[in-house]
Amino acid sequence: MTLILAHRGFAAAYPENTMKSFMEAAKAGADGLELDVQMxxxxxxxxxHDEKVDRTTNGTGFVKDYNLKDLRKFDAGCHHKTLVKIEPIPLLEEVLAWLSETGLVCNIELKNSIIPYEGMEEKVISMVRDFNLSEKIIISSFNHYSIVYxxxxxxxIEIAPLLSEGLYMPWIYAQSIRAKGFHPHWRAAPDEIVKAALESxxxxxxxTVNKDSELERLFKVNCSAVITDDPAKAKKIKTKIKQAY
Incomplete structure (x- = not known):
């Protein structure tokens, strides 16, 4: 059964990577979340998601240059005019505390390819263990040294390399670094790659699978999960395909 993982929460309709977005994804029937961590x-x-706060908030500058209390003053929901309440940038701790009550799985992406945040892996792991969520978490990154570490x-705790390009026999690579799965860009996940990986x-x-045709294709091939901005739409398509087969 293909899981639906909400990319940065229900990002198609709510401000990405906010508690609002995560909670709405759960309401929409997502099986889990995908989120990004900076320090x-x-x-x-x-x-x-970004190293800078400029795109998603009403602030400017790098996350790494702010203390938490100043960073929390920014509104991560400022581009969504319908929201009356300020949506602060969430703490990972706050998301995990909520998550531990839900039964959802969660893909934590370590955003340490551009800025090598020292000690990030230790801190994330310690927090995951504190909330007894080791079974529910997948740690991914484009920085494969970081996930091996x-x-x-x-x-x-499961790890999964992120792949932006096609890789020859990616399941062999995943096995070589002790990953139980990999997260390719949807273009790098044609049916034959998905099938061969699952068989292994x-x-x-x-x-980030948002096109109806791609969601249909991946559900039909019984892909392990899809990471999508629109969990509600994905759920509808999944139900339709289930009924057809």
């Missing part, structure tokens, strides 16, 4: 100047883990620190016991969770 503040005072070493706190926060959930935001994460696996060495916590072999009980390796999970495939493509991102």
């Amino acid at each position: 503040t100047k005072d070493g706190e883990l926060v959930v935001i 994460s696996y060495r620190l916590a072999p009980e 016991g390796i999970e495939v969770r493509p991102y």
Whole structure:
């Protein structure tokens, strides 16, 4: 059964990587979330995709240059005029506390390819363990050194390399770094790659799958999961395909 993972929450309709977006994704019937982690100047883990706050908030500058209390003053929902309440950039701790009550799975993407946040892996793992969420978490990154390091620190927490380009026999690569799955761009996940990986016991969770035709294709091939901005639409398509087969 293909899981639906809400990319930065229900990002198609709500401000990405906010508690509002995560809660709405759960209401829409997502099986889990995908979120991004950066680190503040005072070493706190926060959930935001970009290294800078400019695109998603009413602030400017790098996340790494702000202390948490100043970063939390920005509104991550400022581009959504319908929201009356300010949506602060969430702490990872706050998301995990909520998550631990839901049963949802969560893909935590470490955003440490551009800025090598020192100690990020240790902090994320420690927090995941504190909330007893090791079974529900997948740690991914484009920085494959980081996820291998994460696996060495916590072999009980699943890791998955992110792949923006097609890779020859990616399931072999995943096995070589002790990953139980990989997260390719949807263009790098044609049917034959998905099928061969699944036959080798390796999970495939493509991102960011928003086109109806691609969602249909991946549901039909029984892909492990899809990472999508619109969990509500994905759920409708999944139900339709289930009924047809």
